[in-house]
Amino acid sequence: MDAITVTNVAKSYGTVRAVESLDLTIPVGQSLALLGPNGAGKSTTVSMLLGLARPDAGAIEVFGDAPSTAVARGRVGAMLQDGALVEGLTVKEVVGFVRGLYPEPLPLDEILATADLTDLAKRRADKLSGGQRQRVRFALAIAGAPKLLVLDEPTAAMDVESRRTFWASMRAYAAGGRTILFATHYLEEADENADRIVVMASGRIVADGSAAEIKSRAGSRTVRFTLGDQSAAGLDRLTGVTGVEIRGTTAILTSTDADATTAGLYQSGLTVQNLEVRGADLEEAFLDLTTDRG
Amino acid sequence: MLTYTRLEIVRLFRDRRFTFFTLAVPVGFYLLWASVFKGDGPEPKSGLPLATYLMVSMASFGAIGASLSATGQRFAAERASGWLRQLQTTPLRPWAVVAGRTVASMFLALPAILLVSLIAFAAEGVRVNALHWALMVLLMWVASLPFAALGILIGSLVGPEAAQPVTLGCYFALSILGGLWIPVSKLPSTLRSIAGWTPSNRFGNLGWTLVSGHAPSVTTALVLVAWTVGLAALAVPAYGRTLRAR
Numbered sequence: 001m002d003a004i005t006v007t008n009v010a011k012s013y014g015t016v017r018a019v020e021s022l023d024l025t026i027p028v029g030q031s032l033a034l035l036g037p038n039g040a041g042k043s044t045t046v047s048m049l050l051g052l053a054r055p056d057a058g059a060i061e062v063f064g065d066a067p068s069t070a071v072a073r074g075r076v077g078a079m080l081q082d083g084a085l086v087e088g089l090t091v092k093e094v095v096g097f098v099r100g101l102y103p104e105p106l107p108l109d110e111i112l113a114t115a116d117l118t119d120l121a122k123r124r125a126d127k128l129s130g131g132q133r134q135r136v137r138f139a140l141a142i143a144g145a146p147k148l149l150v151l152d153e154p155t156a157a158m159d160v161e162s163r164r165t166f167w168a169s170m171r172a173y174a175a176g177g178r179t180i181l182f183a184t185h186y187l188e189e190a191d192e193n194a195d196r197i198v199v200m201a202s203g204r205i206v207a208d209g210s211a212a213e214i215k216s217r218a219g220s221r222t223v224r225f226t227l228g229d230q231s232a233a234g235l236d237r238l239t240g241v242t243g244v245e246i247r248g249t250t251a252i253l254t255s256t257d258a259d260a261t262t263a264g265l266y267q268s269g270l271t272v273q274n275l276e277v278r279g280a281d282l283e284e285a286f287l288d289l290t291t292d293r294g
Numbered sequence: 295m296l297t298y299t300r301l302e303i304v305r306l307f308r309d310r311r312f313t314f315f316t317l318a319v320p321v322g323f324y325l326l327w328a329s330v331f332k333g334d335g336p337e338p339k340s341g342l343p344l345a346t347y348l349m350v351s352m353a354s355f356g357a358i359g360a361s362l363s364a365t366g367q368r369f370a371a372e373r374a375s376g377w378l379r380q381l382q383t384t385p386l387r388p389w390a391v392v393a394g395r396t397v398a399s400m401f402l403a404l405p406a407i408l409l410v411s412l413i414a415f416a417a418e419g420v421r422v423n424a425l426h427w428a429l430m431v432l433l434m435w436v437a438s439l440p441f442a443a444l445g446i447l448i449g450s451l452v453g454p455e456a457a458q459p460v461t462l463g464c465y466f467a468l469s470i471l472g473g474l475w476i477p478v479s480k481l482p483s484t485l486r487s488i489a490g491w492t493p494s495n496r497f498g499n500l501g502w503t504l505v506s507g508h509a510p511s512v513t514t515a516l517v518l519v520a521w522t523v524g525l526a527a528l529a530v531p532a533y534g535r536t537l538r539a540r
Binding site: 050051052053054071072073074076077078080082084085086087088089093097098100101102103137140144150 | 297298301304305308309372375376377379380382383384385386387537538
């Protein structure tokens with residue numbers, strides 16, 4: 001069974017087309033990252049999946065129901081970008097309240113432990129630091145033991161350490177066979193925490209696959225070495241090279257065939273030191289995919 | 295919905311300064327008016343002693359204030375902060391949010407009515423038939439519904455900065471038009487003709503007639519029910535619409 005099916009969905013706000021002809025099927029148990037720059041349509045997609053926005057055209061089903069029905073049945077938990085906390089309540093009270101809205105919630109202690117909030121349980125939720133508040137919001141999202149967890153840029157306000165613990169908590173929750181969808185523009189987060197990455201740009205899906213597939217689809221690798229004071233002339237004529245960049249004493253070649261480029265490099269007569277061949281990181285892959293739309 | 299109502303009641307009463315002012319204002323005004331008009335004869339229309347008449351006026355004024363301030367600006371602020379949107383990703387449905395908030399605000403209206411009565415009894419020596427008084431408290435409590443619905447409507451339509459002045463404007467307009475500050479008979483004739491159609495005037499009327507031991511008129515009940523239904527019918531979709539707007 002599929003957790004989410006999106007069929008030919010479109011959504012505009014006034015004259016702005018936020019999402020166009022979107023098709024997406026997410027099987028139960030998958031962790032999917034929705035990756036894209038600001039304005040790509042990620043938040044609109046998330047809003048529609050949660051029943052907070054209605055598509056202008058097309059259909060969305062969440063566990064076979066309309067999104068709002070799935071939400072009403074307690075199958076969905078969400079962490080929204082602007083989901084602030086209510087004033088005047090302790091962490092334990094807010095989490096306990098949201099937990100009580102769901103038919104089969106997690107035990108309160110387990111929620112607090114998973115979100116690393118046990119020590120903060122008696123503190124006022126509106127008086128916590130940014131990172132701590134995000135943990136409370138994560139606790140609210142998982143409180144009802146939802147089968148689908150939707151997170152819209154969950155780590156936006158977090159420092160590096162909070163991010164690490166956050167993703168560890170998220171993976172622990174996902175391990176129970178739950179379906180996760182998170183929107184992010186942090187590329188390494190998508191790489192490290194998702195089984196599948198869907199890249200969005202200008203309201204459309206421009207790539208869909210595993211992190212490795214996304215990278216290979218973008219295709220290129222980089223070959224870098226210390227050029228020193230040797231001439232860079234001729235590097236652009238080596239087999240496979242599509243770009244040459246000189247940064248200080250280092251030459252960085254972008255290549256569609258790293259093996260041929262390296263072989264050619266050694267035959268060129270140059271003294272090659274500190275040679276390094278790398279797959280383009282996801283960031284580069286992502287830029288390729290989102291800027292090359294013609 | 296009940297869990298949400300309980301949560302909101304806890305939040306209302308935990309905000310001590312807010313609760314204090316909401317309850318202190320009608321009591322303060324009661325003591326002020328009662329001393330200003332001390333020695334005047336009974337209110338002509340209802341025949342009630344003035345201190346008793348004013349007790350009902352200020353209990354109405356306090357209950358309306360409590361209902362509006364527990365909803366209006368607070369609701370607008372929670373809408374702007376995203377908390378209400380977050381709530382809408384849980385099984386709690388929009389109608390339950392509106393209903394829960396309305397009922398919670400009634401729990402602030404009740405002490406406003408009780409406190410003014412208590413002060414009237416203790417400080418001004420107001421004595422009323424206990425059954426009549428109990429009926430007044432109970433029915434006025436229920437009849438504070440339209441004002442809570444109005445507060446939610448304001449909170450759904452207006453941003454958090456504008457919500458406070460708009461709420462206060464409605465509060466004063468309702469109080470004056472309803473004859474809670476100045477008897478309706480002293481109002482200019484145009485306002486006087488409107489007064490009978492306002493929920494605040496009918497709200498006060500309900501109290502005045504009950505305290506004098508009479509049954510409220512059918513018109514009073516109908517006007518109050520009509521305002522409740524009308525405002526609730528506007529508030530629920532207005533709230534639902536704000537959630538969908540990005």
